[in-house]
Amino acid sequence: MFASFLLKLNWKELLMGQEEWSFILEIILRTAIMFLTIIIGLRILGKRGVKQLSIFELVVIIGLGSAAGDPMFNKDVGIISSIIVFVVIILLYSIITYFIGKYKGFEQLLEGKPICLIENGEFAIDNFKKENLGSDEFFTELRLKGVSQLGQIETAIEEISGEISVFFYEDKEVKYGLPIMPNSLENPLRMIKKDGHYACTFCGHTEIKTPGDSRHCPKCKKEEWVPSCNKKRVT
Numbered sequence: 476m477f478a479s480f481l482l483k484l485n486w487k488e489l490l491m492g493q494e495e496w497s498f499i500l501e502i503i504l505r506t507a508i509m510f511l512t513i514i515i516g517l518r519i520l521g522k523r524g525v526k527q528l529s530i531f532e533l534v535v536i537i538g539l540g541s542a543a544g545d546p547m548f549n550k551d552v553g554i555i556s557s558i559i560v561f562v563v564i565i566l567l568y569s570i571i572t573y574f575i576g577k578y579k580g581f582e583q584l585l586e587g588k589p590i591c592l593i594e595n596g597e598f599a600i601d602n603f604k605k606e607n608l609g610s611d612e613f614f615t616e617l618r619l620k621g622v623s624q625l626g627q628i629e630t631a632i633e634e635i636s637g638e639i640s641v642f643f644y645e646d647k648e649v650k651y652g653l654p655i656m657p658n659s660l661e662n663p664l665r666m667i668k669k670d671g672h673y674a675c676t677f678c679g680h681t682e683i684k685t686p687g688d689s690r691h692c693p694k695c696k697k698e699e700w701v702p703s704c705n706k707k708r709v710t
Contacts, residue, residue, distance in 0.1 A: 502556050506563040510538055514585065530586055531571065538564045586635050593631035596652045597679040600695055606633060614655040617641065625679045626652025627708045643708060651703040653679040663699035665689050674703035
């Protein structure tokens with residue numbers, strides 16, 4: 476009975492769905508185009524969308540997941556078509572991995588490179604603007620590492636995975652810096668009422684100010700300031 480059932484099966488429909496065998500070449504082309512399209516799209520979105528996975532790894536996961544999922548519930552999608560998608564993705568993965576290992580420039584083009592976001596307790600503004608990273612989100616990341624003000628940080632780098640690497644000053648070298656605790660930036664000043672250290676709310680530049688007009692920040696030309704602090708990091 477089972478043998479009879481197998482003989483009655485439409486094997487072409489089972490293996491190819493509603494498509495002809497000539498569609499195999501189109502499948503290969505479609506897969507290659509979509510593979511490259513996903514890479515480009517994720518590069519535009521930035522690292523934060525793919526945190527802890529490289530862009531390339533995420534593309535492979537998306538591609539394989541889609542290829543495996545569609546034929547499970549869509550009668551029009553043949554099994555062979557999905558197998559071909561798997562093979563093409565694996566071949567592309569192998570080829571691109573080879574070039575990544577052989578050419579450093581190709582790796583940076585595909586996955587980006589680490590970017591310095593804080594240097595000497597202040598924002599590296601030009602680099603920060605390039606990343607799709609909000610200040611609130613960034614401050615949250617820093618607070619999770621025990622940071623309460625930017626003067627504790629010598630260097631902060633966004634890695635290609637989207638993770639933030641932070642290198643701290645020793646306690647004796649901690650400087651006055653922009654406070655990043657919740658609500659610390661809610662009441663910026665344009666008029667200084669008393670002497671003290673103040674930090675620019677935009678770039679984190681810190682300087683001593685006297686009562687009067689706050690004046691523009693010499694680094695970013697903004698004019699909103701908050702009192703800075705030199706609190707040590709608690710670990």
